[in-house]
Amino acid sequence: MIAQLKSKGGYLIALAVMVLSLVWITFFNGDQHYVIISIMCLVASMLPFYWHFETRRSEAREIVFIAVLATMAALGRVAMAPFPDVKPTSFIVIMTALTLGKESGFIVGSTAAIVSNLFLGQGPWTPWQMFAWGMMGVTAGMLRNFDWAHNRYILAGIGVAYGFLFGWIMDLWYVLVYIQPLTIKTFIAAYVASFYFDLIHGITTGVLLFFFYNSWYRIIERFKYKYGLMGVQEQLDAQGFKES
Template identity: 80%
Template sequence: MHHIKRNGGYLISLAVMILCLVWIVYFNGDQHYLILSFACLVVSMLPFYWHFENRQSEAREVVFIAVLVTIGALGRVALAAIPDVKPTSFIVIMAGLVLGPEAGFIVGSTSAIVSNIFLGQGPWTPWQMFAWGMMGVTAGLIRNFKWAHNRYYLAALGVVYGFLFGWIMDLWYALVYVSPLTLKTFIAAYVASFYFDLTHGITTAVLLFLFYESWYRIITRFKYKYGLGDVQDQLDKSDF
């Protein structure tokens, strides 16, 4: 039942985002499409937070996730002067790879809103929350594959994540600032962000290549010592 609820949350979020994109395309000329997109983003996050709040989480797990969120947020704030150098992505990916997709989503989305307390909140915040949240989710979903723990594959994945994050934010930029919104102007908005996305991707790739093994050992040690992530689920299964 626990896994059914968890997977159900992922499916609900995916379905909401698909409906969001279809709705935006269909009402492209409507002045309310931006508000609708924000509403869809918020709704898509609710299943994750609902499951996290309603399952039995011990204080030590919440504290450890809060520590990862703090590190991710401070890393972004400290390097805010350097455009698109975001060590936050490294923290989010590591959280997903070790603790699972749920923790990855919480670390990613919460890091965005916490760091924006210092950098400035705005209509871009829910998009950043979703982009980093999905980064954590997908990292958690691939963690059982052997290649997902190879530094070279992870470095390549870091570059991909940099571009995917940028493309999600480009969608927000195009909806807010690009007028008229045509296929040409939409593509131009994506092309203009290429070097920023590349910088983000390379930063993430370098951090994953150099520090994956040490961070993996550290987080895994805490995971098993304090029963974090899915360790408790595995213990529960062993009772049957």
């Protein structure tokens, strides 16, 4: 019973933040502060994932392994800072999700955003990047149980799509902050202007998935089974018990 309450705690907090945001919009002229409201909603949407990760039973080696992947994702972005739309981060986030699951994918993606911004600069865009890469991990993790999701040709196409989806989320932040007046024409113009940059991000992700998916998958799977991460040890113990 206590475990169930803990697992629902993040959702209750997120719901409370959403309700407070709506109250602010309704009664305190919050439409003039839609950037702040949008950031509050983004933070609220991410709370359940962090809450569940914090309250679930995890071993130190599992946390360390996820931290290593998040660090690699962050450093990949920092190293390619001279080419801001070439983002190896997306590749690592997707690979994490496909091998370790959507929760790990979310943690690696959102953590990589905030850690890399320690070097590249924090700002109101950070929650949006955390959300975009976090949701990339969640959705990629939802695909991991489908056989076609492990076909590198299909993955290359998915990588290109993720490049655009990430860009569209960040474009929304740009539109809310910088585009005045905000109309349908200015909204569409902002998205069209980012097409080239989103395409570069997507192609980079797709190419990395096409050429390095198999090797990264084997490496992460080897670590997962060697050290019994993500519930693998319990599965092996259960199989051993059945066999005996």
